[in-house]
Amino acid sequence: DMGGHDTYMHKEIHEQADAVDRVLRGRIDDRFSTVHLGGLNLDAREARRIRRVKILGCGTSYHAGMIGAQMIEELARIPADAEPASEFRYRNAVVDPDTLYIAVSQSGETYDVLAAVQELKRKGARVLGVVNVVGSAIAREADGGIYVHAGPEVCVVSTKCFTNTTVAFALLALHLGRTRDLSVRDGKRIIEGLRKLPAQISEILKQEELVRELAEEYAESRSMLFIGRVRGYPVAREASLKLKEITYIHAEAYPASELKHGPLALIEPALPTVAIVPDDDLLEKNRAALEEIKARSGKILAVAHQEQEKADRTIVVPKNEDELDPILMGIPLQLLAYHAAKVLGRDIDKPRNLAKSVTVE
Ligand code: F6R
Numbered sequence: 487d488m489g490g491h492d493t494y495m496h497k498e499i500h501e502q503a504d505a506v507d508r509v510l511r512g513r514i515d516d517r518f519s520t521v522h523l524g525g526l527n528l529d530a531r532e533a534r535r536i537r538r539v540k541i542l543g544c545g546t547s548y549h550a551g552m553i554g555a556q557m558i559e560e561l562a563r564i565p566a567d568a569e570p571a572s573e574f575r576y577r578n579a580v581v582d583p584d585t586l587y588i589a590v591s592q593s594g595e596t597y598d599v600l601a602a603v604q605e606l607k608r609k610g611a612r613v614l615g616v617v618n619v620v621g622s623a624i625a626r627e628a629d630g631g632i633y634v635h636a637g638p639e640v641c642v643v644s645t646k647c648f649t650n651t652t653v654a655f656a657l658l659a660l661h662l663g664r665t666r667d668l669s670v671r672d673g674k675r676i677i678e679g680l681r682k683l684p685a686q687i688s689e690i691l692k693q694e695e696l697v698r699e700l701a702e703e704y705a706e707s708r709s710m711l712f713i714g715r716v717r718g719y720p721v722a723r724e725a726s727l728k729l730k731e732i733t734y735i736h737a738e739a740y741p742a743s744e745l746k747h748g749p750l751a752l753i754e755p756a757l758p759t760v761a762i763v764p765d766d767d768l769l770e771k772n773r774a775a776l777e778e779i780k781a782r783s784g785k786i787l788a789v790a791h792q793e794q795e796k797a798d799r800t801i802v803v804p805k806n807e808d809e810l811d812p813i814l815m816g817i818p819l820q821l822l823a824y825h826a827a828k829v830l831g832r833d834i835d836k837p838r839n840l841a842k843s844v845t846v847e
Pocket residue numbers: 544545546547548590591592593594595596599642643644645727728731842843844
């Protein structure tokens with residue numbers, strides 16, 4: 487039942503405020519400015535012994551993991567990174583007892599992720615799952631974890647589950663942070679930010695008409711470049727993936743900081759750039775990147791917290807705490823991909839060549 491929407495994708499994009507409300511529900515502990523994650527199976531002493539965090543997932547879940555790694559590093563000050571599970575399992579990686587491994591999966595059935603989990607467990611590692619489907623193979627195989635409570639996701643491409651997974655990681659980062667050295671004050675600040683998310687998502691979705699108009703213009707592109715720096719980079723990657731999956735327009739994501747090391751050569755009026763420009767300590771650096779693109783007659787669409795002078799168009803999104811901004815900044819670009827696919831007459835819920843869960847090697 488699509489409840490009046492023309493596709494599951496559209497329905498699921500619009501379910502995100504409620505979905506985020508669900509992942510937060512019952513987990514916030516105001517007394518200690520932290521969160522409770524019942525299924526983690528990780529006591530405080532164990533949490534303090536973690537020396538590294540390694541996050542494994544595929545596709546969109548990998549991108550959510552990239553955002554999660556940054557949050558864990560920022561809030562808990564534990565070195566963290568994300569890697570495609572599909573790569574990890576084939577490279578005979580060093581498995582380290584002081585590393586916390588986290589497998590991320592919407593379906594909980596993705597074979598590359600499951601195989602990575604099994605290999606890790608065989609070698610004695612502790613593995614947590616950040617999973618949507620309750621009781622799925624990865625959830626069962628993991629030592630504990632967090633359910634992201636996005637609800638059923640029917641469209642082949644992931645939207646609400648991506649958003650909820652990034653929120654689940656914010657909860658984990660806050661929990662690990664408050665078990666270690668994150669101050670009460672920062673804990674409170676993050677909790678306040680988390681509570682604002684559902685209303686801010688609704689606010690973003692109200693701009694759908696503007697985004698639809700932009701999509702009409704961008705649907706004609708042969709290729710698009712997505713850029714972002716640090717917190718903005720995984721957002722750019724995910725937006726680029728969503729666009730290519732459902733429109734079949736070629737799209738590439740690059741760290742904005744890497745532009746001058748190669749991709750600037752591509753800039754010309756026919757290659758539009760979508761830039762993620764959060765209002766954080768890297769704003770000036772990002773503005774400089776927009777200037778570089780503009781100087782080469784590149785067309786720019788910015789997703790930012792304030793109108794960007796160098797951009798042709800800006801989608802303004804509400805500001806949250808710096809660490810939580812990536813949760814929100816990609817949401818208008820889900821709509822951009824959706825409306826561009828619609829203009830092109832694509833089969834949005836079932837893009838060619840793709841399956842909802844990849845249970846084979
Ligand atoms: C993209 C998409 C895929 C999945 C990937 C992992 O929109 O849906 O990239 O994210 O196949 O799937 P899960 O999260 O079920 O492990």
